[in-house]
Amino acid sequence: MTKIAYLASRVTLPGSAIRRTDAFEHDFTMDALRPAFAARGISIEDVSWDDPKADWAGYEAVIIGTTWDYWDRLEDFLAALERIEAVTRLFNPVSLVRWNARKTYLKDLEAKGAKLIPTLWIDRCGEAEARAAFDTLGAERLVFKRQVGAGAKGQHLLARGEAVPEMPHPMMVQPFLPMIKEEGELSFIFIDGEFCHALVKRAQPGDYRIQSSYGGREEAIQPSAEDLDAAKAVIGTLDAAPLYGRVDMLRGADGGLQLMELEVIEPYLYPKEGPELGERMAAAIARRLGR
Known part of the structure; x- marks a missing residue:
């Protein structure tokens, strides 16, 4: 049976002591993919992207899945993907991931x-830069997001005049849209x-x-x-x-x-709302592997 890997992370794999509260979305995804892939003679295994024991060459392909900690270790993550892509097929490819990882x-x-929603790009967002953004965008409420991030981590909704929290990462800033x-x-x-x-x-x-x-x-x-x-x-x-x-x-x-x-890169694809997801993913992988 053809074997492929589904890249997860230590914060999403079942049984992890540091599992995220929303890691049930990983379970929903695997429940949707496994039977659809098995019907095509393909087994799919969830593996942490930073597992030092993983034999990536032993998989015919690797799908980037719930790698929901990459934004705090971006260079390590990209280096791991480079190693994987050197020995097997990676979906989506590392060149696309590198481009998509930074919201620029x-x-x-x-x-x-x-x-797009009007956006400011601020690489060093201190108090002065944050306060100036309200005038530049002409808004009373702004959303500050990390340029490398996901899941609203490090995100702030601020009204004009509110205290500005520490934002140690490059940020993107947009008006809050009701x-x-x-x-x-x-x-x-x-x-x-x-x-x-x-x-x-x-x-x-x-x-x-x-x-x-x-x-x-x-x-x-x-x-x-x-x-x-x-x-x-x-x-x-x-x-x-x-x-x-x-x-x-x-x-x-x-x-x-x-x-x-x-x-x-690693979006949740909502299999509960899209019951055809598993079959479509299995068919797409089979086509790409020439099966």
């Missing part, structure tokens, strides 16, 4: 026509460049963060043709279709969608 990739997408609490964030999942499913993610009352670790909830949706076209246009900016990609968008004041993130 959004500048490239904007240059290709993607519609639509995140009204409609929610829309996610579009693509497998091998083809649309798979879509959902809306909403924060719990009193919060704006839509991640499950903060009480966020998800609901499958059937997107309008216009919304789907907007998401397809983002995926279409890539030189080649990735094995998987998730396009996160938020509706602007004009009713059109604005790009929040294009996730092609």
